[in-house]
Amino acid sequence: MSRYRIPGHGRVDHGAPVSFIFDGKTYQGLRGDTVASALLANGVHLMGRSFKYHRPRGTVTAGSEEPNALIGTSRGPGRFEPNTRATVQELRKGLVTESQNKWPRLSFDIGAINDRAYMLFSAGFYYKTFMWPKSFWDKVYEPFIRSAAGLGKSPTENDPDRYAARYLHTDLLIVGGGPAGIASALVAAKSGARVVLVDENPEMGGALLSDPSVMIDGAPAWEWLDTSLTELRAAGVRLMTRTTAIGYYHQNFVGLCERLTDHLDTPPADAPRERMWRVRADQVVLAQGALEKPLVFDGNDRPGVMLAGSAQTYLNRYGVRVGDNPAVLTCHDSAYHAAFDLADAGSRIAAIIDTRRDVRPDLTDAAAQRGIRVMQGHTATGTKGRLRIKSVRVNPVQDDAVGKPVEIACDALLMSGGWTPSLHLFSHTKGSLAWDADSNTFLPDRRTEACQIAGAGRGLWGFGPVLEDGVNAGLAAIEALSRSGNPRDLPVQNDRLGTGVSHTELPTDLSAGKAKAFVDFQNDVTAKDLRLAVREGMRSIEHVKRYTTNGMATDQGKMSNINGLMIAADALAKQPPQVGLTTFRPPYTPTSFGAFAGYLRGQTFQLTRTTPIDPWAEANGAVFEPVAQWRRGWYFPKPGEDMHAAVARECRATRASVGIFDASTLGKIEVAGPDAVEFMNRMYTNPWTKLAPGRCRYGLLLGEDGFIRDDGVIGRLSSDLFHVTTTTGGAARVLNMMEDYLQTEWPDLNVWLTSTTEQWATVALNGPNALALLKPLVEGVDWDDFPHMSVAECSVAGLPARLFRLSFTGEVGFEVNVPARHGLALWTALIEAGKPYDICPYGTEAMHVLRAEKGYIIVGQDTDGTVTPQDAGLDWAIGKAKPDFVGKRSLSRPDIVAKGRKQLVGLLTEDGSKLEEGAQIVLDPNQPLPMKMVGHVTSSYDSAALGHPIAMAVIEGGHDRMGEVVHIPMPDGVRRARITSTVFYDPTGERLKA
Amino acid sequence: MTTQKHDFAAPVQIEELAPAARLSLRVRPDHRAVLADALGLDLPARIGDRAASDGREALCLGPDEWLILAPEAADLIAAAAAVYPTAPHSLTEISDREITLHLSGPSVLDLLATCCPRDVGALAVGRGCRTVFDSATVTLWRDGPAVFRMDVWRSFLPHVRNLMALAEAELATGL
Amino acid sequence: MLLIHCPYCDETLPELEFAYAGEAHIARPVDPSALSDEEWRDFLFIRTNARGTHFERWRHIHGCARFFNAARDTVTDRFLVTYKAGESRPDLTVKESAE
The missing domain is CATH 3.50.50.60 (FAD/NAD(P)-binding domain)
Structure with missing residues (x-):
C-alpha cells in the first residue's frame, strides 16, 4: 500500500494494482487512478519544470484545468504524446510517463538558471531583450529562443492510431x-x-x-x-x-x-x-x-501547493492524502471542508490561514473540535522548500498593515481563492x-x-x-x-454551503518587486509582470494578455484569467467590468490533431476519383498525376524509359499511326428540351442555331465579366438535345453556372441539364490510322456523311456508343463514349484491334504536348481567369451576330478593348532551349531592377514532331509583336525567344482531312 | 459454417447491387401528371417522397426532378418520348453514372453518421434524399429501419468504400 | 456549421449540403447592350457588403439542387428567413419588431 493511500477509501479499485513508470522509476497505483493521484499516493508532488524559469512544479489541480503537471506519455512506438495532463491521464498497465522541461533530471535542472535571471524574463522580455544588435537575431537570439521555447518534445513519428x-x-x-x-x-x-x-x-x-x-x-x-x-x-x-x-x-x-x-x-x-x-x-x-482560483503570493507555485478543492478530490475520489500535515490558505468557506475531510482521514492540519477577519462560527467551531488552529485575518507572504514545500510564511493583517511573520511547517499548502x-x-x-x-x-x-x-x-x-x-x-x-x-x-x-471574498495579490511585508507570485503557472506569468505591463502602457486587457502571455497557455486561462483581470484592473485603477475579460477560445482543453482529422488521413485524406479504365492503366505501369479530383494516367513508360522518353514516344506514335487516350474525366452535360438551342446560344459565345443534328462545334464559355471560364466540344444529337463536354476540372463548376442562369435568370426556358460525366466512359483515338482502326468496329454510322466535327449514336465494338469525330491533337481523331460499365471492355477491344497499327496508349502529358503543337489552349493553364477570347486568339468562336450571350457586354468594356492587354502567343527560343512554365518575360533585359514584366510562359514542351521545344505565353500586346524578340531572365542567364503564332504544327490542318 | 456469405451478426453489411436502369426525369410540375401517366408510375410532388409500381420506383429529388428506377430503360424512354410534344421534359439515362450500395445491419445509422452531416435517422422509412457522404453527393433510400440503399457516383465509390471500411472496422470493435 | 432551411425541401439541414452563391436580387439586365459602361460595371462588381441584414443566395447543391434566397445577419451569422428564387425581398421590419 502506498504511503498516502487510505485503504478502502475513494472510488479507486483497491484490489486492482496497476504499475506504471514515471521518469524511469516504477510506481504502483490503483485502477481508477490518474497518474497524478497515483504519484501523490506515493508521496511524489514534483512532476515537472515550468516553461520559462524551469521552476520545480507539482500538480495544482485534480482535473483538466491542470497547468503544471504536464508529462510525456508513451503507449508504444509512434505513440508518444507530450503535455498530457497527469491529472487526466488514467493509469493503465505498462504506461510509461516522463516529466518535461528538465535537463539532466527533474530534481536538478540546469535550465533553472533562468529562475535566477528572473529580471531578464519579465513581461515583454521577448520584445526588449533581443532587440539589438540586429545582426544577432538570425544567428544568436532566434536559435536560442527556438531551443529554449516550447513545452515537451514533439512526436517524431507518424501517429499510428x-x-x-x-x-x-x-x-x-x-x-x-x-x-x-x-x-x-x-x-x-x-x-x-x-x-x-x-x-x-x-x-x-x-x-x-x-x-x-x-x-x-x-x-x-x-x-x-x-x-x-x-x-x-x-x-x-x-x-x-x-x-x-x-x-x-x-x-x-x-x-x-x-x-x-x-x-x-x-x-x-x-x-x-x-x-x-x-x-x-x-x-x-x-x-x-x-473552477477554483489559486491565491497569488510569493512561492505559490512550489510543489505541494495546490487547490484545496483538488486536495479534497484526491482524498475522497482517489483515497489519497496529499500530505501528512497540510496547511490551508483560503478566502472561501469551501477550503474548510477540504481541511475537515483530510483531518478526519488522519492528516494533521497545520493551520487554516484565512484572509478574512470574520468567518462563520460553525466553521471555526468545527475546526476547533478537530484541534485545527484557524488564523483569521492573515496573509501568506512566502513558502520554503526546494522541491517540495516545507513551510509557509504567514503574517497578520490589520487595517491594511502587514504584521510580523511566523513560519508554519507543512508538507502541503491547500489554497482557495474562491471559485469562478x-x-x-x-x-x-x-x-x-x-x-x-x-x-x-x-x-x-x-x-x-x-x-x-x-x-x-x-x-x-x-x-x-x-x-x-x-x-x-x-x-x-x-x-x-x-x-x-x-x-x-x-x-x-449535510450540504456544504459557503461564500468567500476575492483578492488581487495577497498583501505582503516583503518587496513586491522580488515576489514570484504566479498568476499563470503554465506560462510563468507573475503579478509583477501584469503590473509592469500596465506601467509600460498596456491599457486593454487584450494587450496585457499578449504582452505577458497571461491566459495564453493550453489551459486557456482557466487558472489565471480572473486573477489576472483583478490585478490588471487594480493596476489600472478601474473596476473589473470596465477592463473586461479576454476571449476564451476553443478547444476547451488541448485536443489531438488526430481527433480533428478523424478519418481524413492516409488513403482517405481526400477524395480521389478514378475512371473505369484506371485498372488497365494501373496494370500497365502508368505513372499517374492528379487532375482536379481525378487521378489520370500521366504517361506509360516502357522498361528503361524516363518521362521524357516515354512522352516523346507516345507523341511520335500518335502522329505516326494511332494513339489511344482515356478521356473519361471530361465533364459531360446533357442539355435537353425545346429551348435547348436558345439556352446554348445564351450560355456559349458561339452560335448554335445553325448547327445541324449530327454535327459538333467547339464551344467557349465566358463569365459575365467576359473572361474565359471553360471550353469543350459540343455535339447536337437532335434539335432538342446537346451533348456538352467541359474541361475535367470545370465539370461541376460549369453545371453549377448553367443551373444558376437557368433557375434564376431564365426560369421560363424549357430546357433541363443532367450531368452525364460518369454515365459515359470516353476513349479518344487519334492518328492517321484512327479511322482505319475504328471503322470495322462501328455499326450505324454513314461514313460518307461523318466528317470532322460530327457526332452519331451508334455501336462500337458491339457496345452502345456516342461517337464524336473531333481532334485535340491535329490528327484525325475520335472520342468514343460508351456506358461507363463498358469502358474497360471498349478500351481493351480498341487496344486489341489496334495491334496491327502499333496502337500506343498515351497519357495526359503527351495529350498536352500534342494539343500545344496545334495551339489548342488548356483553360486554367493558358488562361488564368483574366483572359478574354480576343486575348486568347479565339475571336472566331464568338457569334458576333448574336444579340447577347453570357459575357458579351463585357467584351466592349473599356479595359477589355484597351491596347496592351496580355495576349496569347507562341514562343520559340533562339538557342533551342526549353523555357520554364511560369517564367516571366521582359522586353529589355538591360533595364534597371525591378524590371517591367510584360507576361509569362503558360505552356512549354519538347516537341518530338518538330524536333525542338515550343512554348506559349501571354505577353502585353503580343498579337502586334509577331516576330519580335523578348527576353526571359532565368537564374542561369537570359533567354531570347521570338514571338510566333501559337500553331506550331500543320498550320493548314491538312492532317485532319486525311 | 465457413461458406457463409454474410456475417449476420456484423454491425453493418455493405453490398454492391447489380446495375438496373436509372433515369433522371426533369419536367415542370404542370406536366407531372402527363409523365406519370406515360411512365405508369406516380410521381410524388413532395421532395423525398417515393412511389413504386411494377418494379418501377420514383423518388422526388427536387421540385421538377425525379429519379426513376426500372428493370429496363427502353420502354420508359419510348413512353416518355410519345408525350414529349405536349409535355416537354428531359429523361436522361444515368444507369451507369452511379453504383448502388445496399447498407443494412443494426449499426447502419452509426455507419452513415460517420460521414453524413444530416440527421439520417430522421429520414422516414420509405423516403429518400440526396445528401452528402463526406465529400461525395449520394442518394439515400431508406427501405427499412436499418436498411438503406445509397447511390454513389461511380468514381467516388472507392473513396466512399474506403471510408465505410474504416467505419466498419470501428463498429466491429464496439467502441 | 450553420443550419439552413431549404425553402424547396422545407427542411432545416446542415450547411455542408449547401453552397453559397453571392448576393441576391441582382438581376441580369434584360438587354446588357443598353447599359452604359458604368452601369454594367456596377452590375458586375458592386455589392452591398452589408454589416447586418444581407440578402444572399444559396444553393442546396447536395440536396434538391435549387438556388434560393436568404436574409442573414452578417454580424450574428443568423439566418432571418430563406425564400424561393424569384420571390421578392421579404419585409423584415414586421418580423424584427415582433421580436
Missing part, C-alpha cells in the same frame, strides 16, 4: 455530468426527449465524487448518483464519459472529443483512439461547474458576461444560443441550490422543446 468522427443529432445536450447536469437530465429524460449527457471524466458525478458525505433525496451522495445514472440509462439517455465538449458553435453545434482507448490496458485492434462528435442539439444545458464559473463554452457562443460585484466574478448574462446555464456554472454554491437549478434548467430546456415535464424535489442534507 486511428481516429474517428461521428455526427449526432439530439433534442438536448447537457454538458457536465455533475449534480446540475444529472438533475437536468432526470427531468428532461422523463419528457421523452432525446437527451445526451457528456462529461470529460471517466465517470459521471462531478463534484459529488469529491463530496460523498452529502445526502441527496435521503440517500448518501454516491448512492443517489448510482440510482440516478441507472434511471437515466433506463430512460434512454446517452451517457458519454471521457468526452470533452471542446467548442460551442453557431446554432447549438457542439464539438465533443471522446477518448476511447487511452485508458485501456489492451485496446482492441482497429479501435479508434479518439472520436470527434459533431453534435447538433435543439437545446443545450451548460452545467460545467466552477467555467465560462469557456458560453463564451464561445459570444454570450455576454455580467460582473457580479458580490462574488467578484463574471457570470453568464445574455445568451445568443438556445441554451440554459445551470448550477455552479452560473455562480450558485452548495448542492441544494445547484440541484434545484439543474432541475429548472432541464424544465426550461424541455419547455423550449415544446414538451412538458414535472419539477422534481431533490432535498439535500
Whole structure:
C-alpha cells in the first residue's frame, strides 16, 4: 500500500494494482487512478519544470484545468504524446510517463538558471531583450529562443492510431455530468426527449465524487448518483464519459472529443483512439461547474501547493492524502471542508490561514473540535522548500498593515481563492458576461444560443441550490422543446454551503518587486509582470494578455484569467467590468490533431476519383498525376524509359499511326428540351442555331465579366438535345453556372441539364490510322456523311456508343463514349484491334504536348481567369451576330478593348532551349531592377514532331509583336525567344482531312 | 459454417447491387401528371417522397426532378418520348453514372453518421434524399429501419468504400 | 456549421449540403447592350457588403439542387428567413419588431 493511500477509501479499485513508470522509476497505483493521484499516493508532488524559469512544479489541480503537471506519455512506438495532463491521464498497465522541461533530471535542472535571471524574463522580455544588435537575431537570439521555447518534445513519428468522427443529432445536450447536469437530465429524460449527457471524466458525478458525505433525496451522495445514472440509462439517455465538449458553435453545434482507448490496458485492434462528435442539439444545458482560483503570493507555485478543492478530490475520489500535515490558505468557506475531510482521514492540519477577519462560527467551531488552529485575518507572504514545500510564511493583517511573520511547517499548502464559473463554452457562443460585484466574478448574462446555464456554472454554491437549478434548467430546456415535464424535489442534507471574498495579490511585508507570485503557472506569468505591463502602457486587457502571455497557455486561462483581470484592473485603477475579460477560445482543453482529422488521413485524406479504365492503366505501369479530383494516367513508360522518353514516344506514335487516350474525366452535360438551342446560344459565345443534328462545334464559355471560364466540344444529337463536354476540372463548376442562369435568370426556358460525366466512359483515338482502326468496329454510322466535327449514336465494338469525330491533337481523331460499365471492355477491344497499327496508349502529358503543337489552349493553364477570347486568339468562336450571350457586354468594356492587354502567343527560343512554365518575360533585359514584366510562359514542351521545344505565353500586346524578340531572365542567364503564332504544327490542318 | 456469405451478426453489411436502369426525369410540375401517366408510375410532388409500381420506383429529388428506377430503360424512354410534344421534359439515362450500395445491419445509422452531416435517422422509412457522404453527393433510400440503399457516383465509390471500411472496422470493435 | 432551411425541401439541414452563391436580387439586365459602361460595371462588381441584414443566395447543391434566397445577419451569422428564387425581398421590419 502506498504511503498516502487510505485503504478502502475513494472510488479507486483497491484490489486492482496497476504499475506504471514515471521518469524511469516504477510506481504502483490503483485502477481508477490518474497518474497524478497515483504519484501523490506515493508521496511524489514534483512532476515537472515550468516553461520559462524551469521552476520545480507539482500538480495544482485534480482535473483538466491542470497547468503544471504536464508529462510525456508513451503507449508504444509512434505513440508518444507530450503535455498530457497527469491529472487526466488514467493509469493503465505498462504506461510509461516522463516529466518535461528538465535537463539532466527533474530534481536538478540546469535550465533553472533562468529562475535566477528572473529580471531578464519579465513581461515583454521577448520584445526588449533581443532587440539589438540586429545582426544577432538570425544567428544568436532566434536559435536560442527556438531551443529554449516550447513545452515537451514533439512526436517524431507518424501517429499510428486511428481516429474517428461521428455526427449526432439530439433534442438536448447537457454538458457536465455533475449534480446540475444529472438533475437536468432526470427531468428532461422523463419528457421523452432525446437527451445526451457528456462529461470529460471517466465517470459521471462531478463534484459529488469529491463530496460523498452529502445526502441527496435521503440517500448518501454516491448512492443517489448510482440510482440516478441507472434511471437515466433506463430512460434512454446517452451517457458519454471521457468526452470533452471542446467548442460551442453557431446554432447549438457542439464539438465533443471522446477518448476511447487511452485508458485501456489492451485496446482492441482497429479501435479508434479518439472520436470527434459533431453534435447538433435543439437545446443545450451548460452545467460545467466552477473552477477554483489559486491565491497569488510569493512561492505559490512550489510543489505541494495546490487547490484545496483538488486536495479534497484526491482524498475522497482517489483515497489519497496529499500530505501528512497540510496547511490551508483560503478566502472561501469551501477550503474548510477540504481541511475537515483530510483531518478526519488522519492528516494533521497545520493551520487554516484565512484572509478574512470574520468567518462563520460553525466553521471555526468545527475546526476547533478537530484541534485545527484557524488564523483569521492573515496573509501568506512566502513558502520554503526546494522541491517540495516545507513551510509557509504567514503574517497578520490589520487595517491594511502587514504584521510580523511566523513560519508554519507543512508538507502541503491547500489554497482557495474562491471559485469562478467555467465560462469557456458560453463564451464561445459570444454570450455576454455580467460582473457580479458580490462574488467578484463574471457570470453568464445574455445568451445568443438556445441554451440554459445551470448550477455552479452560473455562480450558485452548495448542492441544494445547484440541484434545484439543474432541475429548472432541464424544465426550461424541455419547455423550449415544446414538451412538458414535472419539477422534481431533490432535498439535500449535510450540504456544504459557503461564500468567500476575492483578492488581487495577497498583501505582503516583503518587496513586491522580488515576489514570484504566479498568476499563470503554465506560462510563468507573475503579478509583477501584469503590473509592469500596465506601467509600460498596456491599457486593454487584450494587450496585457499578449504582452505577458497571461491566459495564453493550453489551459486557456482557466487558472489565471480572473486573477489576472483583478490585478490588471487594480493596476489600472478601474473596476473589473470596465477592463473586461479576454476571449476564451476553443478547444476547451488541448485536443489531438488526430481527433480533428478523424478519418481524413492516409488513403482517405481526400477524395480521389478514378475512371473505369484506371485498372488497365494501373496494370500497365502508368505513372499517374492528379487532375482536379481525378487521378489520370500521366504517361506509360516502357522498361528503361524516363518521362521524357516515354512522352516523346507516345507523341511520335500518335502522329505516326494511332494513339489511344482515356478521356473519361471530361465533364459531360446533357442539355435537353425545346429551348435547348436558345439556352446554348445564351450560355456559349458561339452560335448554335445553325448547327445541324449530327454535327459538333467547339464551344467557349465566358463569365459575365467576359473572361474565359471553360471550353469543350459540343455535339447536337437532335434539335432538342446537346451533348456538352467541359474541361475535367470545370465539370461541376460549369453545371453549377448553367443551373444558376437557368433557375434564376431564365426560369421560363424549357430546357433541363443532367450531368452525364460518369454515365459515359470516353476513349479518344487519334492518328492517321484512327479511322482505319475504328471503322470495322462501328455499326450505324454513314461514313460518307461523318466528317470532322460530327457526332452519331451508334455501336462500337458491339457496345452502345456516342461517337464524336473531333481532334485535340491535329490528327484525325475520335472520342468514343460508351456506358461507363463498358469502358474497360471498349478500351481493351480498341487496344486489341489496334495491334496491327502499333496502337500506343498515351497519357495526359503527351495529350498536352500534342494539343500545344496545334495551339489548342488548356483553360486554367493558358488562361488564368483574366483572359478574354480576343486575348486568347479565339475571336472566331464568338457569334458576333448574336444579340447577347453570357459575357458579351463585357467584351466592349473599356479595359477589355484597351491596347496592351496580355495576349496569347507562341514562343520559340533562339538557342533551342526549353523555357520554364511560369517564367516571366521582359522586353529589355538591360533595364534597371525591378524590371517591367510584360507576361509569362503558360505552356512549354519538347516537341518530338518538330524536333525542338515550343512554348506559349501571354505577353502585353503580343498579337502586334509577331516576330519580335523578348527576353526571359532565368537564374542561369537570359533567354531570347521570338514571338510566333501559337500553331506550331500543320498550320493548314491538312492532317485532319486525311 | 465457413461458406457463409454474410456475417449476420456484423454491425453493418455493405453490398454492391447489380446495375438496373436509372433515369433522371426533369419536367415542370404542370406536366407531372402527363409523365406519370406515360411512365405508369406516380410521381410524388413532395421532395423525398417515393412511389413504386411494377418494379418501377420514383423518388422526388427536387421540385421538377425525379429519379426513376426500372428493370429496363427502353420502354420508359419510348413512353416518355410519345408525350414529349405536349409535355416537354428531359429523361436522361444515368444507369451507369452511379453504383448502388445496399447498407443494412443494426449499426447502419452509426455507419452513415460517420460521414453524413444530416440527421439520417430522421429520414422516414420509405423516403429518400440526396445528401452528402463526406465529400461525395449520394442518394439515400431508406427501405427499412436499418436498411438503406445509397447511390454513389461511380468514381467516388472507392473513396466512399474506403471510408465505410474504416467505419466498419470501428463498429466491429464496439467502441 | 450553420443550419439552413431549404425553402424547396422545407427542411432545416446542415450547411455542408449547401453552397453559397453571392448576393441576391441582382438581376441580369434584360438587354446588357443598353447599359452604359458604368452601369454594367456596377452590375458586375458592386455589392452591398452589408454589416447586418444581407440578402444572399444559396444553393442546396447536395440536396434538391435549387438556388434560393436568404436574409442573414452578417454580424450574428443568423439566418432571418430563406425564400424561393424569384420571390421578392421579404419585409423584415414586421418580423424584427415582433421580436
